[in-house]
Amino acid sequence: MSGDGTAVWLQSLMHRFPELLEELTPSSGGRLRERHGGGPVAGTTAPVRLFVSDTIRDITDGVVELEEAVRDRLGLRPARPAPVPERLRRLAGLLDRIAEQPDLAAHMEDETRRMARRCARALGDPEQMVRLPGRCPACDSVSLRAFPERAAVMCVNPACRQVLEEAS
Template identity: 60%
Template sequence: MPDLSTSDTALWIASLIRHFPDLCEELAPGRATPFSSHVPAPRTPRADELVRVERREALLLQQEHGLAVPGHGSAPVRLHVSDTIRDITDGVVELEEAVCARLGIPRPRRAPVPERLRRLAGLLGEIEAQPVLARHVRDETRRMARRCARALGDSEQVVRVSGRCPWCDSVSLRAFPDRRAVLCVNPACRCTVPDCGCHDDPAYRHLWPETEWAALAAESGCRTEELDAAMEGPHL
C-alpha cells in the first residue's frame, strides 16, 4: 500500500498548482460596470494613503514574484490576497529548500511557485523514506492549499457516498471532487495505518485517493461507478 502521507501530499500539491495562479486574478477587484448605481464615497486623506500602500504592495509583488497585477495602476489590490500570495510563495520556497537540504541534494534554483511545487512532487518518493520529513511536507502543503482556497472564497464540493467506512463502520464516507478523493468525515474515526494523519491531527480525516477506490468499494459496500459519478459534482 502506498504511504498515505505521500498520497495526501500529492493531492494538496496538485491543488496548489491548479489554484495558485488564480490568486493573481483575484488580487485587484473588478471595476464598476456602466450599469452600477453605486456612487463612490468622497476621497479622504486616509483613503488616499490606503491606495498608495496597496499600490506599493502590488508593485512589490510584481518585482519579487513576477506577478502582473491586473489594473493595479488604477484599482486597489486586495491585501488579504496579496498576503496569501506572499505567504504561499515564501512557504513553498522555504519548504523546497528544507527538503533539498534534508535529502542532501543541491539547493534548488529560483523558479515560479508552480514549478517549485512540481519539483517537490517529483521528490515525494524520496521524501516518503523519511517519515518526519514526509509529515512536515504534508502538513505544510495542506496548510497552504487551505489558505489559498480561503482567499479565493472556494467552498469545496462534498458528495455523499453509500456504504460504511471500513475503519469506523459509520455512514460517513464523502467524495471530494476537487481532490478526487474519498474521506471519512467522522471526527472519531481512527484507522490502523501508522502513517495516517488521523492519529496525530484532530483536523485530519482518513483519505482514499483514486488508486484505492477499488479496495474501498470492496470493503465499504459502495461501487466504483458511484465514486466516478460523485467526482463529477454534488448530487445530495
C-alpha cells in the same frame, strides 16, 4: 501521513495558486497603481485586496522554505530560484524520496495542507473538493473526492456516499 495526501495537496496548490494571482489583476485591464495619498488611481475599479496579497506572500515564502528544507534533508544541492508553480512541480518530483523519511513526509503533508487551505480561504471557497482517480470500492463509480478541510475521502455519488478515509 500518506504520500497520496501530499500529492493531492500539491496538485491543489498547483491548480489554485495561479487563481490567487489572477485575484490581484485589476478588472479594468490597466495596471494597478496607487496615488501618493493612497487608494487606486482613476481608471482602476478593483481595490487592493490585501488578504490575497498576504496569502500569496505566505504561500510563496512557505513553498520556498519547504523546497529548501526538503532538498537539504535529502542531501540535494540547492535549486535555482523559480516561480511557485515550478517549485511545486519540483517538490512533486521528489515525493517518492520524501516518502522514505516518515517525519519529512509528515511535515511535507502538513505544510502543503496548510497552504492549500489558506489558498482556498482566500479564494472564498467554503470547502475545497479534489477529484481523485479510481473508482469507489462500494459502488464502482468515478465519484471519489478528497475534502481537505475535513481530511476525508468519500464517494460523492448520491446513491452511495461511502466514506473511505477520515482523519482521526
